[in-house]
Amino acid sequence: MRSRTVVLSILFAALAIAVALVSLTVGTAKLPLADVVEVLLGGGRRGTRLVVLELRLPRVATGLLVGIAFAVSGALLQTLSRNPLASPDIVGVNSGASAGAVAVIVLAGTGGGNISGIAAKVGIPLAAVLGGLLATLIVGALSIQRGVVDAGKVVLIGVGIAAAANSLVAWLLVIGDVNDAGRAAAWLAGSLNSRAWSDAIPVLIAVVLLLPVAMMFNRDLSALVLGDDVASSLGVRVARIRMVLLVIATVLAAMATAGAGPIAFVALVAPQVALRLTRMERPPLLTTAMLGALFVVLADLLARNGLQWAQVGPYELPVGVLTAACGAPYLLHLIGRQQKGR
């Protein structure tokens, strides 16, 4: 069981890196894989270095990192609420983060040009985290019954909060300057287009700091899936751990949303696929993380080049459109399964 989880983690990590390498070769100028590898190892010509390191790598790195962040966030929320539907994209965390980020783009926008300096670098991630935390706080407070979070209620209330946050976003788009609103709308679809290192680094920091902390609670999570009462009689401080992990899950999803927009369904699907493949009783964090990274870079590669490869035309899709198209049927399947379980 354990070794299966380790093997799958390594496999998904290797696949994610392979897809990332392929992604680095495609673009306006097609590069041979050998050149890309040479650049990554510190060599290569100046022009090639510029294209790979400054133009393409930020996009691919952002993709890998937001994949990890969304997937781990989903695994944590699903485990904490014992509900496979409770992922940040369903229960309003991404929507709350979007509302925060769009508020900064629209309200601090310069009407045309990119918003610059402090507002963009710190403002968007910060506003996204605040928006996400606010959504989590409201959902948490409303779904507590007799001091216990009601797993079924979390999803229903979360969907309501998501709708409220989305209508706030719509309102911001209406009142905003046309150019700002256009940029915000493109970002809302979930896109890795023209990502820069300044987009990747906040997500990198969040993942490097929070993933190890979440993994320190692995054993407590294994007790928590047996029910709050059992966990607490096994010596787990349920309320405190739930609070810490809820904040971690929210910040991860919010930072990922700030980095690449609310890419749909990665947080919902990756943990469940990892769960089925590893045959564990809860989504294993590391396997889920690697699978999330693989999902996003693969979806981005296909969204960017799929229509071209299929000879439809030189059209690029935002990655979020592709994940939504693949994720929506899965969501319906999950809902169907839950209904049957009752």
Added chain:
Amino acid sequence: MHVENLTLAYDADVPVVDGLTLEVPSGQLTAVVGPNGSGKSTLLRGMSRLLAPKSGRVLLDGKDIHSLPARELARRLGVLPQGPVTPEGITAAELVSRGRHPHRGLFGRLTGEDDAAINEALQAVELTELRDRPVDQLSGGQRQRVWIAMVLAQGTQHLLLDEPTTYLDLAHAVDVMNVVHAAATSGRTVVAVLHDLTLAAQYADHLVVMGDGQIAAQGRPVDVLTATLLDEVFGLKATVVEVGGAPVVVPDRRLAG
């Protein structure tokens, strides 16, 4: 284990357990019985720190359970609450291994000591052969025994079990009670809330009858379980007969006409 003047309530002003004092006999099986709503499950929650008392305290080896760190308490007191969640696909051995949680560090695999405790617990509930089966594929009685094995693997001196035989048919309930009784025989102090009076009387060394948040009677089953008590506490007209030294409750039929 000693319960001192314990008052428990879910809502502010309505005590479910009201100023209850109880000395739990060490190394014996104590059964707590009582009509629905008498506070027997609430008492167990209060004794296990799942519910904080409004007043009074619960002493374990002379120490207030609320003064002990969570892990320390979990090494001394095992609890099987009602309705634990059986995760899909978890195997019997894995579920039992979760009982080792309070003994384990942050990382690292199960130690030899952990493995020994898990094997011993599976053996005690006679499920060694089914250790690699998913728990959700086992029968209700087997599933309940896996859960008891998890608490046994916790290796605590004290055990609290909340209605371990609920929803089980008699044969499976007897299997479970044999396991519970064996745990007490091996020197543990066991408290079990039970709803079946005859089963409780058959197995318990000490019987506690609760009514209205208080102890209505306690002592040896044969002394406690009388027709008068059943009428007063349960509102049940019944005849009590003795079979093999233990009382058996036979309800009187109430026929129309």
